[in-house]
Amino acid sequence: MRIFAAIFATFLLVAPASAQIISPSEMLRSSVTNFIRPQTKAFATRTAELSKAMYVLCENGDLTAAQEAFAKAATAYGRIEFLRVGPLMEDNRSDRILFFPDRKGIGLRQVQQLLAEADPTAATVPGLQQKSVAVQGFGALEFVLFGTGFETLTTSDGAFRCAYGAAVAKNLEEIASDIAAGWADPDGIAKRLTQPDPAYADYRTTTESLEAIVGLVSHGIEAVRDTRINPFIAKGDGKANPKLALFWRSNQTLPMLKANFDGLRRLIELSSVVTDPALAEEVTAAFARADAAFAVVTSPVEEAVTDPAQAAALNDLVIATQDLQRLIGEELSATLGLSVGFSSLDGD
Template sequence: MRLVLIVLMLFCAGPALAQAITPAQVLAAAVNQVIRPSVAAFKNRANGLESAMGGLCAAPSDRALGIARQQFGLTAQAYGRIEFLRIGPLMEDNRADRLLFWPDRRGIGLRQVQAILAEEDASATEVMGLRDKSVAVQGLGALEFVLFGTDAEGLLGADGAFRCRYGQAIAANISSIADQVAMGWYRYDGVASHLTRPVPENYDYRSETEALEALVGLLSHGLEGLRDTRVNPFIAQGEAAANPKQALLWRSGLTMAMIAANIEGMEALVAGSGLARAVGAEHGGLDNSIAFEFRNAHRAIGLVTLPVEQAVADEKQALALDYLVIVTQSLQGLIGEQLSGALGLSVGFSSLDGD
């Protein structure tokens, strides 16, 4: 009978024990189980993209072009999963903008890329020369136009040799930046050690509270950025018509895949770190509420099956995009306000609001 009572007590205590996670455990799991594997995955995909572009330029063919396009998609989505990690290595040396210059509402980047192709600017075919140019011509957006934009079919013939060399230089640049981002998260006395072992002597994270505020801030601002720079610009709002050409990576058909990758990256950080389980018993339902809304986001994304220019004209799929906006607002409230409050944190202004 005593054994039965002990088993019953342990069973009843299960949920409470599952929530017994400390800030130190959250920070260590965030870095070691989520962030480092994610940046390593991006590095590996970017290295594969560089190899694929090299193969395409060396021996152009339909198969080689297909491989390069596939590797582009895989790399873009791997970046989408870490894009919200706007601290440390990604924010050094202007890497975030060099990897993906967006939004580009005035089409400045597109015009610069088209000028390089029209003039056959040889300096753009070398990584060092490319690095000296505008950030808009050296990342994923520029490579998308090379691989999927106007006259991309020329990559299969001699007339596309310059275009391919330019694309190869972009891929090499992306790969180099990805290597630097990954190494930065393993650097001694870098952002990883400061997040997981905050001390008053650090210039950035001097306490566990400041480190947790950084994680929650990344999520809250990441959700805001997803909504305001990925979804809202191309959907119909009020009397304003939809504008699908304001969608990220619409030429390659990767708009929704990138949005999904953004959601996956943030969801992984919440779940993998246990961030929403480091709250008091009175807030024990927050973890489930956040997970529920992430599932709603995936459901909304899954309903958008047409290319964005067709999806915005389809009533059901347009409604799914509208619902996605609502879900991101809900998630931002749950994480940036409720979770932040439950953890006793203060999440600062977003970089998107000008403050």
């Protein structure tokens, strides 16, 4: 199975230039069947594993396994976090999974306070769900597992910290399961997106559905650049700020970024929305540029920003996002006859 998947993935990477032209309906169906459903399911699986690993940590003190499970669950989310329609946008789920950027450090402050007070209501899922979104998800769990005092997790002093972390992981498992269920529901958003109907509130026509898919990718690329890369790399003033990077404590900044690019690329490829061979080549080249940059950035983010070669590679990632936004948001939209919505989708 795995070998097949690997061959399939390799094929896809080289395929776009000669991609078959498929109908918009097939593009939509493929987006859901080949990307959204399996990837939301994978996120649910990884968070269930994380939840189990946290339980084991609290019982037997296996910290490394819990930290590794954190990384796997977080990057599984990185592949789908741009799917900002449907279940992810219900019940503040996206903020509860990951409240970021947290410009004022609200989450850190609240988590530290909660740990200092050993607030027992934070150690149960129902109690946790009543609290600020900033203490419910990956940001909070990262501090538990990697932040100041994480060593206590394997001692009796860290019992509350561990119980709180386990509640966060369980909460993530529940949310991820709801998201996967939402997409799996045969009468839910998957149906409305793939078989649009004028009677639906969200997707009335195939064009609107395709606009949604292309819009998700285009906005996803923009969000990666604006919230995950630009804030911490050196810009005009020449000063980098690696502590503004997501997951610098766990050294998951770059794996998360890679997962973001990977998810976006997979949706583009698996949906076959890029039918024009020349455009497909350019999209492949832009992702290759990102891959080349990722290969250079090998140090933890604090060191990477001070090393000229790695800092330049991080800048290259920004350029890759700019290329992709032009290719997807403008050229692909034009090719598909979609409206990029000059007057809409911009919160103005």
